[in-house]
Amino acid sequence: MVNILENKLKEKISSLIEELEIIIGYSESKAPLKINPVFIKTKEEIDRLIFNNLCVNNLATYSYYLSADTKGKIGIILKPCDVKSIIQLISEELLIKNKIKTIVIGCNGIIDYKKINKAVNYQKIISAKLDENNITVNTIDKSFNFKLKDFFAQKCYVCNIYDNPPYYDEFIENDLKLNLEKKKEYEDIEEFEKSGLEKIYKFWEEEFNNCIRCYACRNICPLEVCRDKCIAQLDEPHWQSHKINSSEGKFFQLIRIFHLAGRCTECGECERVCPANIELLKLMKKVNQIILKLFDYRPGLILDMKPPLLTFKNVEQNIKDEELI
């Protein structure tokens, strides 16, 4: 089958490659259900580009460091939700707008392969095949056929920008549209909160028992551009021990969360890469919910708007002092 969308993408990239020093996109991976990021410099390599429901990675992650290391302009292939990371970086003056060419592709949802792993009982998957509405997954002794719509990433169920990106230099329309029953934003957070303090405390204590402080969550995040100076790894001052236990893992994560408050675009990359399967997105979403409530702000949508914690108002409408007298 000729893939119309991929052809459109390759055509577009061919027309742009002269003006760009490097282009970041998606390519096939040997591992089933995975794709690889690819860094393209020459015309010959353009054929390696792909785009499908497995293109989960948020390639904006490479933008900050790569743009610091290149003289020319960088092209990045992004989904409409990924472009939010770029907007956020530009709005914080961490990226220069003219150094990045955002090539955004309309999206019809991405697969959460952790859900698939679970559905096949964590059997080793040896191959997988995608079509428009289904995915066939083969383990050593079984073959499964799943409906795509049950296996999309959390964020797809609340997405309203899949064919309408908030910012782009080039937009490639996708004839396939995201067609999902929408969920209410933050409904999972509200549900979780109902379980009460004691249970919540226990829940996180157990989740963070699994944290091995690999820093994958930090390293994959497009907005965490402070990796070289990470407070969790400094010895002077020694804010945090390198011990591995629930309390230290949680402490590290809380630092991350506050560094991302009012910035996180809920791309879900941190949760995707966490080898311990910790529900990191839940925490990020809660902070965003608070930020929305207090400052009426959603990260990653407006190019020239400062994140709320980097500014203030003399009179804060939504903050009430609670006097202890």
Add this chain to the structure above:
Amino acid sequence: MNFINEGSKSLNVKNKKEDVKIVAFLCNWCSYAGADAAGTSRLRQPEDIRIIRVPCSGRINPLFILKAFNLGADGVLVSGCHPNDCHYSEGNFYARRRLEVIKEFLPFIGIDKRRFSYQWVSASEAQKWQKVVINFVKIIKEING
């Protein structure tokens, strides 16, 4: 910070009722002076509070508050100049936003919101400081039960 329990216990450790540990971060220009004035005017206050002086409430990194909880504090109190009265003119405005986010977030990791409070106490409000401390300690003791 050797005044806190040895070893790093998990967040939200419950100490005994009669032995609560509260960490307070006070800005140098208003609240610390206010607390000092309360001392010199011999206003009686509970002794459960350990005060750390910082240049400005805007200097308080959320990390400080979380670290205090992580080391076993039962409560954390922040106090700075009243809005519009900051010595550096806007430090407490930035602080107010951050502190409010922390306060709202704590229950999501299982910590009672009342264990954290931020207040505005000026250098001349020794009596207000006394009330704040008395009430905060009372609340913490109630939660510890």
